[in-house]
Amino acid sequence: MSFAAATEVVRGDSRTWMARIHPGWDIFGVPNGGYLMVMLARAMQAEAGGRVPITLTSHFLRPGRPGPVAIVVETVKAGKTLSTFRATMVQDDKELVTAVAAFAEGGVPRPDAQIIDGSPPDLPPPEECVLSEPSPTGPFPPPFTGRIVLRLHPDDAMSLGGARPGIARVRGWFRLHEGERPEPLAAILAADAFPPAVFNTHLPLNWTPTVEMTIHLRDPQPHTWLRCAFRTRFVTNGFLEEDGELWDRDGNLVALSRQLALVPR
Amino acid sequence: MSFAAATEVVRGDSRTWMARIHPGWDIFGVPNGGYLMVMLARAMQAEAGGRVPITLTSHFLRPGRPGPVAIVVETVKAGKTLSTFRATMVQDDKELVTAVAAFAEGGVPRPDAQIIDGSPPDLPPPEECVLSEPSPTGPFPPPFTGRIVLRLHPDDAMSLGGARPGIARVRGWFRLHEGERPEPLAAILAADAFPPAVFNTHLPLNWTPTVEMTIHLRDPQPHTWLRCAFRTRFVTNGFLEEDGELWDRDGNLVALSRQLALVPR
Numbered sequence: 001m002s003f004a005a006a007t008e009v010v011r012g013d014s015r016t017w018m019a020r021i022h023p024g025w026d027i028f029g030v031p032n033g034g035y036l037m038v039m040l041a042r043a044m045q046a047e048a049g050g051r052v053p054i055t056l057t058s059h060f061l062r063p064g065r066p067g068p069v070a071i072v073v074e075t076v077k078a079g080k081t082l083s084t085f086r087a088t089m090v091q092d093d094k095e096l097v098t099a100v101a102a103f104a105e106g107g108v109p110r111p112d113a114q115i116i117d118g119s120p121p122d123l124p125p126p127e128e129c130v131l132s133e134p135s136p137t138g139p140f141p142p143p144f145t146g147r148i149v150l151r152l153h154p155d156d157a158m159s160l161g162g163a164r165p166g167i168a169r170v171r172g173w174f175r176l177h178e179g180e181r182p183e184p185l186a187a188i189l190a191a192d193a194f195p196p197a198v199f200n201t202h203l204p205l206n207w208t209p210t211v212e213m214t215i216h217l218r219d220p221q222p223h224t225w226l227r228c229a230f231r232t233r234f235v236t237n238g239f240l241e242e243d244g245e246l247w248d249r250d251g252n253l254v255a256l257s258r259q260l261a262l263v264p265r
Numbered sequence: 266m267s268f269a270a271a272t273e274v275v276r277g278d279s280r281t282w283m284a285r286i287h288p289g290w291d292i293f294g295v296p297n298g299g300y301l302m303v304m305l306a307r308a309m310q311a312e313a314g315g316r317v318p319i320t321l322t323s324h325f326l327r328p329g330r331p332g333p334v335a336i337v338v339e340t341v342k343a344g345k346t347l348s349t350f351r352a353t354m355v356q357d358d359k360e361l362v363t364a365v366a367a368f369a370e371g372g373v374p375r376p377d378a379q380i381i382d383g384s385p386p387d388l389p390p391p392e393e394c395v396l397s398e399p400s401p402t403g404p405f406p407p408p409f410t411g412r413i414v415l416r417l418h419p420d421d422a423m424s425l426g427g428a429r430p431g432i433a434r435v436r437g438w439f440r441l442h443e444g445e446r447p448e449p450l451a452a453i454l455a456a457d458a459f460p461p462a463v464f465n466t467h468l469p470l471n472w473t474p475t476v477e478m479t480i481h482l483r484d485p486q487p488h489t490w491l492r493c494a495f496r497t498r499f500v501t502n503g504f505l506e507e508d509g510e511l512w513d514r515d516g517n518l519v520a521l522s523r524q525l526a527l528v529p530r
Contacts, residue, residue, distance in 0.1 A: 054504060055477040055525045057322040059349050059365055061342045076363055077326045081527070082476060084324050086351070086363065098341055098351065100324055100365055102476050102525075106502070113468055113528045115433060115500035168380060203378055211347060211367050212320040214479045216525050218501050234518050235380035236483050237371070239319060241521055253499050256506055258523055260320045260367075260481050262346070263378045 003176050003186060006147070007038045009046065009071060017043035017071040021064055021091070027142035028207045030063040033097075034192025035144070036089060037213065038185050040099045043071040044085040045185075051083050051103035052184060052220040059212050064089075064096040076100075106184075106220025120247035121229035123153055126173045130157040132195075140205065141195070149175045150193055158200045168197040168232035174246075175225045182222035190226045191215050191244050191257035197232040198240060198264070206264035211239075213259035223248045238263050268441050268451060271412070272303045274311065274336060281335050282308035286356070288331040292407035293472045295328040298362075299457025300409070301354060302478065303450050305364045308336040309350040310450075316348050316368035317449060317485040324477050329354075329361040341365075371449075371485025385512035386436045386494035388418055394438055395422040397460075405470065406460070414440045415458055423465050433462040433497035439511075440490045447487035455491045456480050456509050456522035462497045463505060463529070471529035476504075478524035488513045503528050 001022055009017040019042075025035045037058050045053060069091045076084040083103040089096045123129065129151035132141045152172040158164045174190040176182060196208040227247040232240050244257035266287055274282040284307075290300045302323050310318060334356045341349040348368040354361045388394065394416035397406045417437040423429045439455040441447060461473040492512040497505050509522035 057365065057477070057479060059341070059367060061344075061349060076324070076360060079326075084326060084363070095341060098349070098365060100322065100363060100477075102324060109501075110503050110528060113500055113503070115463070115466060115468075115497065115505075117433065117498040168382065198380070201380060203380075212322070212365075212479075214322060214477070214523070216504075216506055218499065218504060220502075232380065233382040234483065234521070235378055236374075236518060237485075238375050238378070239481075239483060240380075241481055253501060256499070256523075258479070258521075263375060 002180050003189070004181065007035070007042055009039055009043045012070065015072055015074065017046065017073060019069050019071055021066050021069055023066040024143045025147055027144050028139050032144045032192060033058065033060055033210050033213060034189040036064070036097050037099065037192070038188050040071060040087045040089060040097060041101065041185055041188055043073050044087050044101055045103065047073055047075060047085060048083045048103040052106040053101050053217050054104045055214065055216050056099060056101040056188065057212065057214040058097050058099040060097055060210050062094055062096050064091050067091065069096065116253070118245070120227045120251050121171045123171055123173065123227055126151045126225060129173055130154055148189065148193060149177060156200055165200050168201050169230065170194045170197045170200060171229045173225050174228055182224050184217065184220055184222050187217060187226060187246055187255045188215055190228060190246055191255060194228060194230055197230045197242050198235065203235070204264045208264045209262045211260045211262065213257065215255055215257045217255050219252060219254045223254060225249050226254060235263055267445050268454070269446065272300070272307055274304055274308045277335065280339065281337050282311065284334050284336055286329055286331050286334055289408045290412055292409050293404050297409045297457060298323065298325055298475050298478060299454040301329070301362050302364065302457070303453050305336060305352045305354060305362060306366065306450055306453055308338050309352050309366055310368065312338055312340060312350060313348045313368040317371040318366050318482050319369045320479065320481050321364060321366040321453065322477065322479040323362050323364040325362055325475050327359055327361050329356050332356065334361065381518065383510070385492045385516050388436055388438065388492055391416045391438045391490060395419055413454065413458060414442060421465055430465050433466050434495065435459045435462045435465060436494045438490050439493055447489050449482065449485055449487050452482060452491060452511055452520045453480055455493055455511055456520060459493060459495055462495045462507050463500065468500070469529045473529045474527045476525045476527065478522065480520055480522045482520050484517060484519045488519060490514050491519060500528055
């Protein structure tokens with residue numbers, strides 16, 4: 001099933017969109033958070049009159065399961081420059097995810113006001129990276145990875161059987177499957193598609209529940225391959241942040257992400 | 266007027282808290298975003314049964330002005346580990362700020378699961394940094410800086426008359442005024458109290474409107490001095506992010522912040 005079909009939203013009543021969590025998009029049996037965020041973004045975008053998401057925050061409340069969901073969208077403000085929405089995904093009368101996002105006209109380059117103080121992660125070409133495929137026997141790599149193409153830097157592919165390098169970093173390539181139409185919202189999925197960066201350290205290889213995730217989409221264009229890097233710098237008091245950078249193949253910044261998660265037990 | 270008094274919230278009806286935007290907490294005539302976020306956090310915390318905020322996201326919709334505001338708090342989920350709230354600040358029947366936040370029991374150190382891959386910014390002691398005081402003649406430094414104690418690294422104090430170093434970075438010390446009781450929520454104010462990091466580059470010295478700001482509070486303790494560093498790495502398509510790190514005097518991480526803002530014109 002394609003990304004577009006798996007994340008489709010259909011208008012219900014005036015404020016509600018109908019969608020479906022499809023099987024096979026899960027990790028440890030829990031639907032992937034980025035996957036749910038795409039559906040929330042799609043429902044809000046349908047209300048945004050051609051504007052594109054520029055910042056999207058989600059709080060993950062309950063895990064959910066495959067089956068129908070409703071997405072309730074509320075227009076907070078439809079402004080001259082920005083449109084702001086709240087959206088909530090509901091299943092069995094319970095909120096699974098609540099989100100807030102701002103949308104804007106995309107792609108207004110201002111070359112007089114550009115600063116790029118960073119560069120894409122150093123990655124071998126996709127074909128020399130390690131393809132992540134669902135494990136037939138264990139929970140990891142999760143079923144979800146079969147829905148997309150994820151190719152990890154050989155040095156960071158601990159979760160695929162390599163040694164743990166001891167650095168909370170994961171780098172790799174992301175794309176939708178061959179034949180699927182690239183679209184900007186896929187970057188939201190990419191930002192939550194990789195194994196947790198702390199899996200490359202001494203921390204337990206276990207469910208790492210996201211409390212909150214915020215994604216800044218800095219480029220409204222669709223891209224095939226995304227060049228991604230994720231890093232955790234601080235694990236303290238039972239919480240960790242994970243910061244992501246997503247770049248296109250030509251070295252342009254596509255998105256920044258940050259999530260707060262509970263430390264795996 | 267103290268921080269505690271200026272950010273006080275008083276219970277109205279069951280879901281609404283009454284507060285007041287006080288004069289003198291503004292920048293270019295607009296109340297400081299961090300100041301408003303503190304009031305939102307305070308109202309939510311009053312519903313959180315002793316839990317502390319761990320991640321707080323705000324979208325800034327309209328500038329607001331000194332005078333009364335209402336804060337409508339909605340409990341999204343009161344869970345075993347986390348409590349999640351939405352809150353909206355309303356003035357003259359218009360939403361100024363909408364927020365979503367998660368609260369948890371604070372301070373559960375897990376020394377077995379600790380990673381600190383970073384260090385506090387290199388700063389001279391507070392007394393050797395440059396005190397930011399409101400300009401009697403121009404918009405900058407803004408009136409707001411008189412409400413707190415802000416001492417900038419001498420190399421980053423462009424806004425106080427130094428040369429512009431060309432790097433989108435601002436480092437400095439933050440504290441409440443002598444005699445005020447330190448409290449954890451002051452870190453929220455600190456995260457939005459410094460001049461924009463891009464003021465130290467070639468970009469215009471003008472209003473830099475925050476679209477969205479997210480703060481992770483990683484330490485529930487109150488601190489007197491906070492050692493802070495802010496950096497913007499990417500200015501693209503009319504938007505910029507600003508990332509902040511807040512540390513205590515002993516070198517412990519207190520908070521991480523990130524905001525998305527429009528590029529100043």
